[in-house]
Amino acid sequence: MNLALAKNETGRALSDSFAVARDRLPGTGKVAEARSAAFDAYDRVGLPHRRIEDWKYTDLRALMREVLPLAPAPDAAALKQAAAAVKLQAIKGARRLVLVDGVFAPKLSELDGLEKGLAIRTLREVLEAGDAALQTQLFTPDTANPMVALNSAMMTDGVVIEIADGVVLKQPLQVIHVATGATPAAMFTRSLLRLGKDAGVTLVESYIAADGAKSYQAHDSLIVSIGDNSRLDHVRLVEDAREAVNISSAVLTLGAHAHFNTFGMTSGAAVSRYQATIAFAGEHSRVETNGVNLLNGRQHADTTLFMDHAVPHCASREVFRAVADDRAHSVFQGRIIVRPDAQKTDAKMMTRALLLSDEAEADNKPELEIFADDVTCGHGATTGALDESLLFYLRARGLSEKEAQALLIQAFVGEAIESIVNDDLRELAIAAAQRWLEARS
Amino acid sequence: MTALLEVKDLKVRVEDNEILHGLTLTVNPGEVHAIMGPNGSGKSTLSHVIAGKPGYEVTDGQILFRGEDLLEMEPDERAAKGVFLAFQYPVEIPGVTTWNFLHTALNAQRKARGESQLSSPEFLKKVRAVAKSLNIPQDMLKRGVNVGFSGGEKKRNEILQMALFEPAVCILDEMDSGLDIDALRVAADGVNALRSPERAMVVITHYQRLLNYIVPDFVHVMSKGRVVKSGGKDLALELEASGYAQFEDAA
Numbered sequence: 154m155n156l157a158l159a160k161n162e163t164g165r166a167l168s169d170s171f172a173v174a175r176d177r178l179p180g181t182g183k184v185a186e187a188r189s190a191a192f193d194a195y196d197r198v199g200l201p202h203r204r205i206e207d208w209k210y211t212d213l214r215a216l217m218r219e220v221l222p223l224a225p226a227p228d229a230a231a232l233k234q235a236a237a238a239v240k241l242q243a244i245k246g247a248r249r250l251v252l253v254d255g256v257f258a259p260k261l262s263e264l265d266g267l268e269k270g271l272a273i274r275t276l277r278e279v280l281e282a283g284d285a286a287l288q289t290q291l292f293t294p295d296t297a298n299p300m301v302a303l304n305s306a307m308m309t310d311g312v313v314i315e316i317a318d319g320v321v322l323k324q325p326l327q328v329i330h331v332a333t334g335a336t337p338a339a340m341f342t343r344s345l346l347r348l349g350k351d352a353g354v355t356l357v358e359s360y361i362a363a364d365g366a367k368s369y370q371a372h373d374s375l376i377v378s379i380g381d382n383s384r385l386d387h388v389r390l391v392e393d394a395r396e397a398v399n400i401s402s403a404v405l406t407l408g409a410h411a412h413f414n415t416f417g418m419t420s421g422a423a424v425s426r427y428q429a430t431i432a433f434a435g436e437h438s439r440v441e442t443n444g445v446n447l448l449n450g451r452q453h454a455d456t457t458l459f460m461d462h463a464v465p466h467c468a469s470r471e472v473f474r475a476v477a478d479d480r481a482h483s484v485f486q487g488r489i490i491v492r493p494d495a496q497k498t499d500a501k502m503m504t505r506a507l508l509l510s511d512e513a514e515a516d517n518k519p520e521l522e523i524f525a526d527d528v529t530c531g532h533g534a535t536t537g538a539l540d541e542s543l544l545f546y547l548r549a550r551g552l553s554e555k556e557a558q559a560l561l562i563q564a565f566v567g568e569a570i571e572s573i574v575n576d577d578l579r580e581l582a583i584a585a586a587q588r589w590l591e592a593r594s
Numbered sequence: 595m596t597a598l599l600e601v602k603d604l605k606v607r608v609e610d611n612e613i614l615h616g617l618t619l620t621v622n623p624g625e626v627h628a629i630m631g632p633n634g635s636g637k638s639t640l641s642h643v644i645a646g647k648p649g650y651e652v653t654d655g656q657i658l659f660r661g662e663d664l665l666e667m668e669p670d671e672r673a674a675k676g677v678f679l680a681f682q683y684p685v686e687i688p689g690v691t692t693w694n695f696l697h698t699a700l701n702a703q704r705k706a707r708g709e710s711q712l713s714s715p716e717f718l719k720k721v722r723a724v725a726k727s728l729n730i731p732q733d734m735l736k737r738g739v740n741v742g743f744s745g746g747e748k749k750r751n752e753i754l755q756m757a758l759f760e761p762a763v764c765i766l767d768e769m770d771s772g773l774d775i776d777a778l779r780v781a782a783d784g785v786n787a788l789r790s791p792e793r794a795m796v797v798i799t800h801y802q803r804l805l806n807y808i809v810p811d812f813v814h815v816m817s818k819g820r821v822v823k824s825g826g827k828d829l830a831l832e833l834e835a836s837g838y839a840q841f842e843d844a845a
């Protein structure tokens with residue numbers, strides 16, 4: 154009864170805020186219709202709760218309680234704060250694309266001298282005046298997932314990147330999401346990356362807070378198509394404010410002979426969920442996903458991956474490392490489906506959790522659904538504490554308890570971080586891990 | 595003169611078993627002590643308690659380091675003050691390079707003593723020189739701490755650390771086990787190079803052979819958690835000839 158009441162109340166509040174926000178949301182006609190349909194899909198369920206199987210460990214009704222009103226567009230002061238925050242994330246040689254409070258900030262972004270074959274537009278532009286095919290692609294994610302539906306309804310801005318056939322970009326593209334607002338608000342972003350055939354790019358996504366931004370909500374989604382023979386390297390770092398919420402979804406499709414290497418690390422946000430669907434649409438493709446959670450206090454972070462092997466001769470590797478201290482809660486759900494045609498699939502998943510306190514929790518839910526008979530699939534999981542004999546060895550050599558723990562934690566997550574190919578990006582991830590380690594000592 | 599290390603009537607329990615039953619040992623600066631004794635007599639237990647390993651309960655007695663109560667100090671404080679244990683079984687630490695470990699440890703000790711931090715180049719220079727003197731190949735430093743090291747390499751890594759940290763009292767727990775004859779000589783030379791009027795060594799071994807290379811000032815025989823006999827370097831030869839049986843009754 155209470156839950157029903159809660160749903161109605163938050164539901165109504167949100168319906169109102171959708172109505173209020175509507176004029177600020179880009180797109181008319183088909184786009185507006187798609188938004189309304191998505192909102193209805195969301196509204197039928199509301200915030201997902203633990204009795205929905207997929208959200209068993211991440212009950213957003215309890216953790217998030219409500220969807221905050223849409224953040225105001227950033228003013229000059231907000232942009233200035235954002236500029237300062239972005240500096241800390243600077244990577245040598247990357248092309249920076251900055252979203253401030255959910256709105257693309259041209260002044261903080263680098264749009265000059267785009268390489269031949271690279272096109273970058275804002276989501277707003279595309280929704281207002283893009284071609285129908287692009288607009289349709291932007292609405293592909295499945296609105297059966299309430300948070301995807303909500304994002305489809307409310308998406309305000311983002312970047313739409315198209316890379317032509319045969320274009321291999323040397324320069325990484327770095328999308329930085331910055332929150333600046335001191336008053337609690339939500340931003341809704343969606344980005345699209347279309348990678349042609351025989352192409353390649355490195356995409357970095359960072360989520361950060363400017364000084365003073367606290368209890369905001371970042372709702373993001375990413376849609377990616379990787380063409381035949383193309384390669385995408387992807388790094389995702391969630392360093393949101395410690396009271397913030399980050400709910401992100403990704404839908405990725407690979408053509409034939411394609412390669413997707415992704416690394417994600419969550420060390421920020423009070424509550425976060427990253428749900429990614431990776432679908433093999435062409436044969437002989439390969440995916441490596443590596444993830445790290447570094448959590449303490451009462452942080453809750455959920456990574457939910459769905460690997461869809463629909464065609465033969467593809468390989469996927471999932472490596473996940475969770476570190477949880479204090480009363481933190483780490484969740485990893487990895488679902489692998491091998492469809493009847495997907496013979497010679499090679500899919501493996503390995504998760505390891507390191508619990509630094511008795512009250513910390515790590516839930517791991519592997520799910521393998523295999524409908525083909527000639528496949529190699531496997532998963533493994535371990536959970537444990539830091540090895541006392543290693544800690545003592547380090548302490549006997551002069552390291553304090555925290556220093557010894559830090560070194561062993563670095564080693565524990567190191568294997569996943571090592572998977573990042575680009576040196577500068579690996580350094581960026583190491584620095585983010587370092588910030589988390591330093592904050593706890 | 596204050597002793598460097600004084601173990602007085604030490605009684606130690608692990609879980610419900612008393613393992614050391616009142617052990618006394620005094621080590622002065624400049625001295626080399628050898629401790630010998632049958633398997634299970636408590637030699638490693640003594641070394642662990644001196645280094646501060648958790649899990650041991652000291653029920654009686656004390657350990658003083660330069661007159662200070664060592665048992666009150668955290669293991670890292672003991673290390674920074676100059677207590678070093680070369681482990682009988684050094685652990686493997688995958689994912690932490692030897693080089694990073696040594697640099698972090700040395701700087702942690704220096705910081706605790708209020709000394710300046712060594713930059714990477716300064717450290718590199720120092721560690722290279724030490725490694726070279728011990729015949730340790732550079733690429734061992736790039737590998738994970740003791741990961742995939744042979745038994746002998748692990749022991750050499752312990753000696754390397756000892757040479758690098760320059761402790762005041764070095765406890766070597768069976769540093770000779772697993773070393774071939776050449777490696778033993780190199781390691782012993784490394785230990786001898788560190789002998790000085792200010793520094794003391796406690797060498798735990800089963801074999802008199804090591805004591806040909808590291809000649810002790812005193813030899814103690816441990817049995818069943820006590821020192822049952824002490825003497826000069828000749829005591830080791832005597833043991834080699836007649837075994838421990840004669841002391842079993844004394845314990």
Ligand SMILES: Nc1ncnc2c1ncn2[C@@H]1O[C@H](COP(=O)(O)OP(=O)(O)OP(=O)(O)O)[C@@H](O)[C@H]1O
Nearest residue numbers: 608609611613631632633634635636637638639640
């Ligand atoms: N954690 C422990 N739990 C129970 N018993 C222990 C523990 N550690 C040591 N002991 C016991 O204490 C006794 C002394 O062990 P210790 O390792 O100190 O002997 P040692 O003299 O070093 O032997 P060795 O020559 O074989 O190395 C042994 O009987 C051993 O089984």
Ligand SMILES: [Mg+2]
Nearest residue numbers: 637638639682
């Ligand atoms: Mg022993």
